[in-house]
Amino acid sequence: MEENVRIKSVKLLSDNWYVLKTTTFDLKRRDGRWQTMSRETYDRGNGAVALLYNSTRRTVLLTRQFRFPAYVNQHDGYLIEAPAGLLDEAHPEQRMHAELEEETGYKVEQLRPVFDVFMSPGSVTERLHFFVGEYHAGSKIGSGGGLEQEGEDIEVIEMDADKALAMTASGEIMDAKTIMLLQYLHLHLLPPRSMMILVAGPYRSGTGDDPARIAANVAAMESFVLPLYRKGHTPVLGEWLALPVLHAAGSQGVGDAVYEEIFHPHCERLLAHCDAVLRIGGASAGTDAMVAAARKRGLLVYHDLDQVPAV
Structure with a gap:
């Protein structure tokens, strides 16, 4: 095997908790030249x-515990995570079974490996x-919570898997390993579920408030309704619900005071009952605001019908 790295010196900087070293080495570049450089490495062992x-x-089982490094980087320190731990020379699966029992109080028959990665x-x-x-319910054998003598004070959280995935988009779950596993779960293990999907596109934008052109925009959004329904979902347009309210409130036309009071706020309220948004059509500040509000709520946002899974 061709030599690409030549170690020149290694200096121990700290072994107070784990091992921090600085290493000077020569690295062979792609053009064949050798370059000397120094790097610090932090060795805390491998984990699972x-x-x-x-x-x-x-549903999924997650934990919440205090992480001091997160605390010193503009966070309250309490992270929602999948259970994890260092191997301490044990086999990864064996160590993980023990960690699950300690942290969650659950014992499962089988763990399936999915990744083996460098995190940083x-x-x-x-x-x-x-x-x-x-x-399953019979898997629970204890209360979990971790080991107090190791400074652990772990809260066990059982939550809806779809809510957990949405929390990765909203920023409520910020732990990388947990985000990776939740995405894997939804991509490979859980069957797609039926969703209420808001079809969002231009309504007034680009129409000059011409009723015929506004109607054409609504028709463009409605053209996605049947395909979404046939994929197993419940499609909805904000216009379907907002326009009758405008009529009842006495609006005389788009853009009047009643319209401004009700139309977009009513559509945004609808987001609280939706699982996803399908953004269609061209430029529209109002639609973009709806999409931003949807992302803030942690909803899925699709930009193409083909992205929406069939149930």
């Missing part, structure tokens, strides 16, 4: 993480082994 899920109830290869040597496993 597992996401437990219940496919029938579409610019400075940390750790390889993290990812697992998924299915749990």
